[in-house]
Amino acid sequence: MLAMLGLLVAGLGGALGRDAPAALEASYKERIQGLLNASAEAAAQHLSKRLALKSELFGGYEFEYGEQVRWLHGCLDIVVDRDSVENCVLRQLQALTALCGVPLSKDSKTIVEKHVKHLLKAKSYPSLGMRLQQISGASVFVFQKQPGSSDVDASPAIQASVLMAAARCGEALGKKNYLDDAESWFLGLQKIYPESLWNESFISYHRSAIMWESLAVTALHVGEQSSFHEDLEEYLHRFEAFLRRAWEGNAEYWSFASARALAIRWPSKAAKKQRLLLKRWATEHVDRFLGRSESFRLQKGPEVGISQGILARIGGARYTCGPLQGLASLAAMLMDAELVQVVLQLLEKDVNRYQLSQLNPGPLGEGSETSETLGAFFRDDDQLQLEKRSSMRVDDTAMCLLAISHMLEALTAIKGVVVNTERIDKQEEL
Ligand SMILES: *[C@@H]1O[C@H](CO)[C@@H](O)[C@H](O)[C@H]1NC(C)=O
Numbered sequence: 001m002l003a004m005l006g007l008l009v010a011g012l013g014g015a016l017g018r019d020a021p022a023a024l025e026a027s028y029k030e031r032i033q034g035l036l037n038a039s040a041e042a043a044a045q046h047l048s049k050r051l052a053l054k055s056e057l058f059g060g061y062e063f064e065y066g067e068q069v070r071w072l073h074g075c076l077d078i079v080v081d082r083d084s085v086e087n088c089v090l091r092q093l094q095a096l097t098a099l100c101g102v103p104l105s106k107d108s109k110t111i112v113e114k115h116v117k118h119l120l121k122a123k124s125y126p127s128l129g130m131r132l133q134q135i136s137g138a139s140v141f142v143f144q145k146q147p148g149s150s151d152v153d154a155s156p157a158i159q160a161s162v163l164m165a166a167a168r169c170g171e172a173l174g175k176k177n178y179l180d181d182a183e184s185w186f187l188g189l190q191k192i193y194p195e196s197l198w199n200e201s202f203i204s205y206h207r208s209a210i211m212w213e214s215l216a217v218t219a220l221h222v223g224e225q226s227s228f229h230e231d232l233e234e235y236l237h238r239f240e241a242f243l244r245r246a247w248e249g250n251a252e253y254w255s256f257a258s259a260r261a262l263a264i265r266w267p268s269k270a271a272k273k274q275r276l277l278l279k280r281w282a283t284e285h286v287d288r289f290l291g292r293s294e295s296f297r298l299q300k301g302p303e304v305g306i307s308q309g310i311l312a313r314i315g316g317a318r319y320t321c322g323p324l325q326g327l328a329s330l331a332a333m334l335m336d337a338e339l340v341q342v343v344l345q346l347l348e349k350d351v352n353r354y355q356l357s358q359l360n361p362g363p364l365g366e367g368s369e370t371s372e373t374l375g376a377f378f379r380d381d382d383q384l385q386l387e388k389r390s391s392m393r394v395d396d397t398a399m400c401l402l403a404i405s406h407m408l409e410a411l412t413a414i415k416g417v418v419v420n421t422e423r424i425d426k427q428e429e430l
């Protein structure tokens, strides 16, 4: 169980009005920033090495350390009874995007550049089991349904994820023109996933939310002068409205991807009414995550029970980078001091417990660390058992890197406050 250390300098919200920034004690903020920074650097270094393992592109998908110790490099090497080519492609694209979310070292930059150019220029992506198909002016990515099978399929989530990776990495590399070609990918998305199919082929809220997040990230990085900016915004607006209806229609729906999407859409130049809706939707994400009703919150005030709720829900000891990807962004958007604190404590635990380092050999055991796995994150045993694997998959690290980079971004908006304990002591004496 995590100790609640009273590191929080809350209460400012009440004194300064609702939107007053959350604040953290200055030395705590400095320490946690340092810890997250070092962890992100190690994770990014690992991810870039991994993507380029064996000099292939999009390599290093999964490292098994159970009965056999081996790398499953590409998406056609997956273990089919527990994984799919589509998920593999999505995870590899997510890893590339995560890498582009932190400042790139010289080596990572070279590797990222190679991957993005490959996405832009190639028509065939053997390590992803995917190729590009032209359908009347539109470009559609099709992937093999199974390793060894000639059946192919298209996926809106993959289509949106490629857009996101190119947009995010183009920005990170300072190359806006990377997106010029992307218009035909967007046309491809509209072709395989027109509005008439949104409801009809609704797979899960989470799947749809991943698409929303990808498109929101793309829109953020596509310049207004771009030829498809307006069409993208229009599509995004309508898709958001659709997801909102779905959200209202089912109280069980929740996804870290929609939490993240809300935070991305928040600073946009949306009208006041739209911003109010975004904020309400964000608050509802926290409520649903904690399993508390709106009336409970109104009655008890916004801050009641956040920390206990989150800890009860995901446990203070397990790997928690998944939900933290969304919660970190929400904490900053809602300027919720308690949420900030809980997210930070859980992240610190993930770094200390679930990241391979010289001090933490993880499931590989003492003395078995290699330069290939150093900096990687791994999952807790319960989760691995549930997924029937003894392995480190690329998303185990990508999710943590995303959560950490979102939190580092959030921290820049959170004040560090020096608490003068001497004066407090004196006052207590009086
Ligand atoms: C970590 O901090 C250093 C020094 O401030 C900075 O140059 C680097 O970009 C940071 N890394 C990440 C991943 O934020």
Ligand SMILES: *[C@@H]1O[C@H](CO)[C@@H](O)[C@H](O)[C@H]1NC(C)=O
Pocket (backbone or CB within 6 Å): 199, 242, 243, 245, 246, 249
């Ligand atoms: C999807 O279609 C069903 C049946 O027509 C309808 O009841 C539901 O509200 C629709 N969902 C959304 C999110 O529009």
